[in-house]
Amino acid sequence: MKPAAFTYARPADWPEALALLGGGARAQAGGQSLGPMMNLRLAQPGAVADLRHLPGFAGVTVTGATCRIGAGTTHAAIEDGAVPGLLGRILAGVARRIAYRAVRNRGTIGGSFSHADPAADWVAVLPVFMGEAIAFGPAGERRIPLDGFLRGLFETALAPDELLRAIELPLLPAGTRWGHWKFCRKPGEFSKATACVLAVPGAPVRAVLAALDTPPLVIADAGALLLAAPEAEAARIVAGLGPLEPWRAALARTALQRAGLAAREDA
Structure with a gap:
């Protein structure tokens, strides 16, 4: 059509x-x-505003211990190493599993995050970081914690007169461990369950469980997922989500377990 x-x-x-x-x-x-x-x-919008040529909409800058990623930065740019250091390695690993390269060449981190599809990759990953979304509106820039940006299905904390301008993430120190798992029946398909676990030295282990047709669940203290047998903790977390079809609950539990295992074994 x-x-x-x-x-x-x-x-x-x-x-x-x-x-x-x-x-x-x-x-x-x-x-x-x-x-x-x-x-x-x-x-069927009456008008479309193409944001791609706005100053500062795309690109990555580092100031001190903070990495600012323009909302218009493509998945492909992140996959190809636009973000430096250990944070860049983690984000590149997420980006390269988004859809297909043709999609990654045009799709953007900010567009995906503000679209707020519950199965999207950045929706499932960014809330695990202690970062901020930078909104721009009539009063200027406004900072929104990433773990509070997503309010519901296709719903964000952006006001109707605001645009997502950038995402700021802390650079990660040596010794940080990362685990990420998503279930797709074939490459390029939207996930049926996604989990990630981030263990930063000196900070509580954080995790996100997403792609369950609900807003992502941010787990602020997920240290139990790094234990030798995390099955009980994964089952407890999934049980707290409310009724899920048995197959979906099984995928969610497995995603959490495998993300925890990957983080535990990450060198």
């Missing part, structure tokens, strides 16, 4: 982008979610 007729706009700066948003335009970054929805006419 072809999309319904719409007006294309290419804002030159952030205030112009906000003005277009206030006028009813739909923001577009890589277009890997909005484009198919428009082709199927599930979304």
Whole structure:
């Protein structure tokens, strides 16, 4: 199918982008979610604001111990090493398992995160870090903790007149351990259960369980998942999610166990 007729706009700066948003335009970054929805006419915006040419929308900068990733940075750029150090190794491993390279060449970290599809990779991973989403609105920049950014299915903490400008993550020290697991029936498919575990020296172990048709579950103290037998802890966490189909609950428990095992064995 072809999309319904719409007006294309290419804002030159952030205030112009906000003005277009206030006028009813739909923001577009890589277009890997909005484009198919428009082709199927599930979304029929009257105008689309292409954010790709905004200053600072893409790119990675490091200031002190903080890494700032522009919301328009593509999955492919992250896969290819745009983010430095141990944090970059972790994010590159996540990025290279997103869909296919053609999608990664255009899809963006900020577009995926703000779209808030519960099965998306960045939705399942970013909340584990003690970082912040940088929103831009009429009053300027506003900081939102990553573990509070996602409010529901396709729902975020962004106000209607705000855009996601960047994501800031702390650089990770030596000795950090990482585990990540997602269930896909074939490459490129959306996950049916995803878990990640982050163990930073001197800090509580954090974990996220996601892709269960609910907002991601952030586990602020997940040290028990690094034990030799984490099955009981995984079962306790999944039981607290409420009723799940047996196959989905089994995938969720297994994802947590395998992410914990991967983190425990990470050198």
